[in-house]
Amino acid sequence: xxxxxxxxxxxxxxxxxxxxxxxxxxxxxxxxxxxxxxxxxxxxxxxxxxxxxxxxxxxxxxxxxxxxxxxxxxxxxxxxxxxxxxxxxxxxxxxxxxxxxxxxxxxxxxxxxx
Amino acid sequence: xxxxxxxxxxxxxxxxxxxxxxxxxxxxxxxxxxxxxxxxxxxxxxxxxxxxxxxxxxxxxxxxxxxxxxxxxxxxxxxxxxxxxxxxxxxxxxxxxxxxxxxxxxxxxxxxxx
Numbered sequence: 001x002x003x004x005x006x007x008x009x010x011x012x013x014x015x016x017x018x019x020x021x022x023x024x025x026x027x028x029x030x031x032x033x034x035x036x037x038x039x040x041x042x043x044x045x046x047x048x049x050x051x052x053x054x055x056x057x058x059x060x061x062x063x064x065x066x067x068x069x070x071x072x073x074x075x076x077x078x079x080x081x082x083x084x085x086x087x088x089x090x091x092x093x094x095x096x097x098x099x100x101x102x103x104x105x106x107x108x109x110x111x112x113x114x
Numbered sequence: 115x116x117x118x119x120x121x122x123x124x125x126x127x128x129x130x131x132x133x134x135x136x137x138x139x140x141x142x143x144x145x146x147x148x149x150x151x152x153x154x155x156x157x158x159x160x161x162x163x164x165x166x167x168x169x170x171x172x173x174x175x176x177x178x179x180x181x182x183x184x185x186x187x188x189x190x191x192x193x194x195x196x197x198x199x200x201x202x203x204x205x206x207x208x209x210x211x212x213x214x215x216x217x218x219x220x221x222x223x224x225x226x227x228x
Contacts (some may be wrong), residue, residue, distance in 0.1 A: 002154075032215060041220075041221075042202055042218035042219060042220055042221050043157070043202075043216075043218050044218075045215060045216065045217075048168065048214070048215065056215060075115060089155060090157070092157075094214055096214070097214045098214065099181075100145050100162070100163060100164065100206070100214075102147070102159045102216055103159065103214065103216060104159070105149075105154040105156040105157040105158070105159075106156050106158055107155050108155055
């Protein structure tokens with residue numbers, strides 16, 4: 001299985017809602033990532049987990065809360081988002097953090113905040 | 115911003131022609147990678163070139179790297195309509211430690227006309 005899956009594919013939420021994005025991989029990878037991509041822009045790194053521990057937080061606002069319950073699963077909890085947070089949220093995984101490893105991306109969750 | 119620049123921003127060619135995209139980056143790197151993204155969905159890894167390599171081939175893809183100029187190019191030969199997508203270069207900066215942080219370029223939108 002060489003796939004990263006993400007659910008849901010689409011999400012519409014109000015600014016007072018709480019929702020979660022889910023990412024799963026069964027490739028035995030020990031590093032997982034969240035990226036945010038605005039329309040017609042490149043992806044921007046948000047968080048990196050290595051061996052289920054948060055390794056990098058790119059100064060992301062606290063309304064985004066990542067969680068890595070186990071080595072196969074990565075969640076992104078969303079609370080009190082703003083309309084400008086509307087974007088494609090991409091999850092990726094790699095074998096490790098050795099700096100020369102391919103990242104495998106999921107199809108993304110397209111989020112609209114009203 | 116550490117973000118790299120790509121040119122052209124958009125490229126339209128006929129099937130069978132070659133497509134060349136260029137990428138410039140700002141920092142010392144561990145490696146440089148190229149990714150393809152179809153219609154704002156997940157990214158697909160195409161090729162990775164290490165900082166001590168100058169050229170790499172994979173099928174119809176040829177990548178060059180010039181670390182003295184901090185630039186790379188991606189050549190797609192004999193293009194097909196299915197190659198229509200956005201192409202991003204991404205660098206893994208050299209921090210002297212273990213990190214797989216990807217910094218994406220601005221992207222080139224390639225349209226291959228049948």
